[in-house]
Amino acid sequence: MNKQIEKMKQNQECERRKRIAEEKHKEWVQKKREEERRERKRKLSEEMVKKATRELEKMQLQEKADVKYKEWLKKKRAEEAEKKKKEKEKEKEREAELHEKRTRSEKIFKEWLQNSRNKPLPALNSYGFPHGKSTGLYVQYTNMTS
Secondary structure, three states: OHHHHHHHHHHHHHHHHHHHHHHHHHHHHHHHHHHHHHHHHHHHHHHHHHHHHHHHHHHHHHHHHHHHHHHHHHHHHHHHHHHHHHHHHHHHHHHHHHHHHHHHHHHHHHHHHHHHHHOOOOOOOOOOOHHHOOOHHHHHHHHHHO
């Protein structure tokens, strides 16, 4: 009887130890799963933070690029406006010079016209010779024929 009681006690002790071992194993597996879940969550969180940081940096770079482009465009437009302004000024100067030249030409022409009316007409050429005299070439020719 004692042996049977002792054997039962040993069996009970063995089963108790098995249950305790199984419970500890279950607890260890549960802790391990919990750790893995937390680790995945942490990695995901870190990845999302990195992604958000990259996106933010990308947006900042894009904003800087936009600002620089707008400054460049503003400068370029100002240069073009200045160039057009200078071209208009040159065109006005050319027009003013042309107008002044025309005015001066008209004035000189009117003076010449006025003066030409007051000048006496040259004497008429006789016999079709200039100044009423024969030219040297004609004289040589007539000397050769005579």
